[in-house]
Amino acid sequence: MRLLIGVLLIYLxxxxxxxxxxxxxxxxxxxxxxHKSMGVKSSIIxxxxxxxxxxxxDTLALNHPSSPNGTFYLxxxxxxxxxxxxxxxxxxxxxxxxxxxxxxxxxxxHLTTALKHQTDWYFKQVAKAIDTxxxxxxxxxxxxxxxxxxxxxxNFWKNNSLKISVKQQFDxxxxxxxxxxxxxxxxxxxxxxxxxxxxxxxxxxxSFKTKGxxxxxxxxxxxxxxxxxxxxxxVVHCVEMNTRKKNKYxxxxxxxxxxxxxxxxxxxxxxxxxxx
Numbered sequence: 001m002r003l004l005i006g007v008l009l010i011y012l013x014x015x016x017x018x019x020x021x022x023x024x025x026x027x028x029x030x031x032x033x034x035h036k037s038m039g040v041k042s043s044i045i046x047x048x049x050x051x052x053x054x055x056x057x058d059t060l061a062l063n064h065p066s067s068p069n070g071t072f073y074l075x076x077x078x079x080x081x082x083x084x085x086x087x088x089x090x091x092x093x094x095x096x097x098x099x100x101x102x103x104x105x106x107x108x109x110h111l112t113t114a115l116k117h118q119t120d121w122y123f124k125q126v127a128k129a130i131d132t133x134x135x136x137x138x139x140x141x142x143x144x145x146x147x148x149x150x151x152x153x154x155n156f157w158k159n160n161s162l163k164i165s166v167k168q169q170f171d172x173x174x175x176x177x178x179x180x181x182x183x184x185x186x187x188x189x190x191x192x193x194x195x196x197x198x199x200x201x202x203x204x205x206x207s208f209k210t211k212g213x214x215x216x217x218x219x220x221x222x223x224x225x226x227x228x229x230x231x232x233x234x235v236v237h238c239v240e241m242n243t244r245k246k247n248k249y250x251x252x253x254x255x256x257x258x259x260x261x262x263x264x265x266x267x268x269x270x271x272x273x274x275x276x
Contacts, residue, residue, distance in 0.1 A: 024054075025054040027055075027058065028056070028057060031044070031056070034257070034261070038256075041061070042239045043057065043061035046235050047235075050231040056166075066221075067157065067162065067212060067215075068157050069158055069210050070210030070212060071208070073123050074176070076130075077191060078183045078188070078191060080129070081184070082184060086111060095107050095108050096125075098121065104119070111190075143168075143172070144164065144172065145162055145164030159213040166238050169221070174234055192206075195225075196208070207223070208223045214240055217240055218250055219239065219240045220254045222258060223235070223236055226267060233267055235258070237261075239253065
């Protein structure tokens, strides 16, 4: 019954979004030059909710598939909660006693801390509990990327078989933001609260940023939204190194590109410099 209701919700959501869908994605050539000048593969999409308008630096790059890495945890959380494999947001998962470079992982976790620290071992355990068949069904239901989990139930989202493009990531993120995914309202609201918030005078900036690898090259995903009193902007940004060599300034490059884009579009000003 729950699956049938989920399918019905998906159908209604598709009808709704087709009715109000953006006709085109506008490429901003100034942004295209800016992003190419940094020596990385960079694709960003910014959605102006009031104008129902999408802007990008490169329309071709929007469809390039990449490993979702930690961004998948947002949707794995929803699947785990809705399927009952995560009993509630306070359920404690005991630390597996493996020592990790990230010290925040070396302790017991519940859902809030696991999302905050993107605790890899926690989400591996959750994925195993969901199991392969159920995971396949959910990814098909919500239309997640290429839906390929052949890389293994506890690793398919990290530099592995599951891929998603910036455009696909945005489409899902928009539905998440609008509470238009086949999950309970309370679970969607919980995920919204998992975003880091930066409260400012006339706007709030919400962010979820994750680092990982794609085809053995460093990659950063950024999902965020900026809420003004009279408008909201949704942002999805993906940056990938051109080589496998690590760059200690890679995270700074992503932040600077994101800020420069939002400044160019008149969304943020210099007061936000260094806060992305």
